[in-house]
Amino acid sequence: LGVEDRNLEDALFAFKLGEVASYVKPFGSGHINDTYAVYLGDGAGTLSYVIQRINTEVFKKPQEVMENIFGVTEYLRARILARGGDADRETLNYIKTKTGAPYFEDADGGPWRCYNYIPDSVCIESVRTPKDFYNSGKSFGAFLRELENYPAETLHETIEKFHDTRKRLRDFETALERDVWDRARTCKPETAFVQAHARDCAVLMDLLEQGRLPLRVTHNDTKLNNILFDKDTGEGLCVIDLDTIMPGLALNDYGDSIRFGASTAREDEPDLEKVHFDLELFEAYTKGYLETAGSALTDMEKEYLPWGAKMMTLECGIRFLTDYLQGDTYFKVTHSTHNLERARTQFKLVSEMEAHWEEMGAIVKKYSMTEGKENHAH
Ligand code: ADP
Ligand code: MG
Ligand code: MG
Structure with missing residues (x-):
């Protein structure tokens, strides 16, 4: 096999690939997990499986x-299959170990998992045209609708309080009080911007707790490059990168897509003149998302989509500012004001969303073609 890593070799055998693999090599550009491509068959072989050591610092x-992951992908x-689709291409399929376990633990305690490679697919790194963003909205909308009846409360909250915006605000206030780096x-x-928005931070959480917004299966990394598109048709094929699946609000997944996808500039663009919330991109994503998710969403969820966009952006800005006050312990920085600059871009986007609030609402309404559902708190 030409594999030098004993743990990798053990993992291949644990997934019954040791005997059949012809070739194994590092794969992709992810910097969280260690990823390898597994080739089967003669000659150069065919890329057939992906095997990964999970980063236990993060997970x-x-x-x-x-x-x-198994709960959702098997569902x-x-x-x-029930609708006659191609289940090997329209979802990731994780395979179990020889002993039927969802992952293999190597001699050093490293957890390995293995899933099918999806052939003839393309991955788009960043939005080139509104059409790309529209397609991404369609894929994540379809993901939500497919999982509409999945019992979200049975999922583990693998990263605690991930989108608890009230807690993010409290953490900010603590960092501000302590001001250990004298940066306040x-x-x-x-x-002042955060303080002026303090009450907003509770809005969505309150609605969830009151049972007025349903708990959903959420993906929590709804970037364009976490969708595979069919190489020939260009249609969205499969949502990947499922590590952060958790119970949560549909609005957060939608909002996070808008946060980074509907901005005209990078998240850390220091020149705020370049940072704008782009309504055309907002419309493209919203159209795609509602076309596919539409009938699964409640009226309340639809009404609050602009809130999802605003809150995810605000929350992210608060996290950057908190990290700035705490001395940059969480996000990687290249200079001392890096996190402050990031916070500024997010707050600029929030302000522009507020300035276009009516238009955002009108766009959501325009594409809410089907009647929303009655709320059905699971
Ligand atoms: P990360 O958490 O590092 O972003 P991903 O699961 O998103 O890891 O994988 C990184 C990249 O590898 C993807 O953006 C995609 O280009 C490619 N990739 C991952 N899984 C598959 C697969 N099953 N089939 C084809 N390509 C894949
Ligand atoms: Mg990814
Ligand atoms: Mg990931």
Whole structure:
């Protein structure tokens, strides 16, 4: 096999690939997990499986991560088969070990998992045209609708309080009070911005707790490059990168897509003149998302889609500002004001969303073609 890593070799055998693999090599550009491509068959072989060592610094409970992934992908597979679809291409299929476990633990305790490679697919790294963003909305909308009746409350919360915006606000306030790096005096306008939005931070969480917004299966990394498109048709094929599947609000997945996808600039663009919330891109995603998710969403969810966009952007800005106050311990920085600049881009986007609030609502309404559902808190 030409594999030097004993643990990798053990993992291949654990997934019954040791005997059949012709070739194994590092795969992809991810910097979270260690990923390898497994080729089967003669000659150069055919890329058939992906085998990965899970990063336990990030994912402290691999068992729970894998239970979430197996629960959701097996559910998807059954639905795709039931409608005569191609279940090997329309969802990831994780395979179990020889002993029937969802992952293999190597001699050093490293957790390995394995899934099918999806052939003839393309991955788009960043939005080139509104059409790309529209397609991405369609894929994530379809993902939500497919999982509409999945019991979201049975999923593990693998990263605790991930989108608890109230807690994010409290963490910010604590960092501000302590001000261990004496930076509070350098971010007064940004601090004032957060304080002026303090009440917003509870809006969505309150609605969830009151049972007015349903708990959903959420993906929590709804980037364009986490969708595979069919090489020939260009249609969205499959949502990938399922490590952060958790119970949560549909609005958060939608909002996070808008946050980074409907901006005219990078998240850390220092020149705020270049940073704008782009309504055309907002419309493209919203159209795609509602075309596919539409009938699964409640009226309340639809009404609050603009809130999802605003809150995810605000929350992200608060996290950047908190990290700035705490001395840049979480996000990687290249200079001391990096996190402050990031916070500024997010707050600029929030302000522009607020300035276009009516238009955002009108766009959502325009594409809410089907009647929303009555709320059905699971
Ligand atoms: P990360 O968490 O590092 O983003 P991903 O699961 O998104 O990891 O995988 C990284 C990239 O590898 C994807 O963006 C895609 O280009 C490619 N990839 C991942 N899984 C598959 C697959 N099953 N079939 C084809 N390509 C894949
Ligand atoms: Mg990814
Ligand atoms: Mg990932």
